[in-house]
Amino acid sequence: DAKTTQPTSMDCAEGRAANLPCNHSTISGNEYVYWYRQIHSQGPQYIIHGLKNNETNEMASLIITEDRKSSTLILPHATLRDTAVYYCIVRATGTYKYIFGTGTRLKVLA
Amino acid sequence: SQTIHQWPATLVQPVGSPLSLECTVEGTSNPNLYWYRQAAGRGLQLLFYSVGIGQISSEVPQNLSASRPQDRQFILSSKKLLLSDSGFYLCACVWTGIGDTQYFGPGTRLTVL
Numbered sequence: 001d002a003k004t005t006q007p008t009s010m011d012c013a014e015g016r017a018a019n020l021p022c023n024h025s026t027i028s029g030n031e032y033v034y035w036y037r038q039i040h041s042q043g044p045q046y047i048i049h050g051l052k053n054n055e056t057n058e059m060a061s062l063i064i065t066e067d068r069k070s071s072t073l074i075l076p077h078a079t080l081r082d083t084a085v086y087y088c089i090v091r092a093t094g095t096y097k098y099i100f101g102t103g104t105r106l107k108v109l110a
Numbered sequence: 111s112q113t114i115h116q117w118p119a120t121l122v123q124p125v126g127s128p129l130s131l132e133c134t135v136e137g138t139s140n141p142n143l144y145w146y147r148q149a150a151g152r153g154l155q156l157l158f159y160s161v162g163i164g165q166i167s168s169e170v171p172q173n174l175s176a177s178r179p180q181d182r183q184f185i186l187s188s189k190k191l192l193l194s195d196s197g198f199y200l201c202a203c204v205w206t207g208i209g210d211t212q213y214f215g216p217g218t219r220l221t222v223l
Contacts, residue, residue: 034211043200043214044154087153091210096142096161097169098202098212100154 004088009105018075022088025069031092037084078108112137114215122221129188133201143184144202196222
């Protein structure tokens with residue numbers, strides 16, 4: 001079973017920041033948080049991952065709470081092309097399984 | 111560069127027919143390989159993963175099987191397809207030695223009639 005919970009769907013206005021939450025209250029100390037997105041009829045695309053520090057790359061920022069029980073993916077200026085299903089998963093170092101939940105369907109509105 | 115190939119891209123098969131989907135990867139040797147299935151409107155279900163040639167771990171008991179005859183080749187098979195096998199099949203890879211991030215192929219859309 002997935003070890004994360006996410007809202008089923010969210011809307012965001014184009015040009016505004018999209019903040020996607022994820023709860024992972026049972027996360028262990030050696031488990032990373034990964035974010036992927038899936039645009040319709042395509043394979044999931046890697047976005048970002050982190051352990052305990054906040055991370056930023058060209059696509060997004062990842063904010064992890066101090067207790068590591070939740071995180072937020074931030075798309076700073078959402079565009080229509082960011083409309084997708086966003087998945088948050090946790091995976092322990094040295095393990096092989098990546099278990100995906102049902103994700104959040106983000107719709108960016110013009 | 112690291113690339114994942116899947117074929118065919120789409121497939122329509124009758125119930126009871128056999129299935130063979132192929133995934134090949136380019137890049138470093140000894141990748142970890144994965145098969146996922148996504149039913150319409152649903153999330154990703156991990157089916158099989160492999161950490162080496164001939165080594166297969168099955169996550170969900172069903173009428174599917176997987177094989178890894180070569181280091182960079184992963185095959186998903188069935189002897190007799192069921193209607194419930196319809197879905198989007200995704201191959202994924204972790205290139206060992208280049209972090210632990212999993213990357214996905216373009217997928218195969220299977221319709222069983």
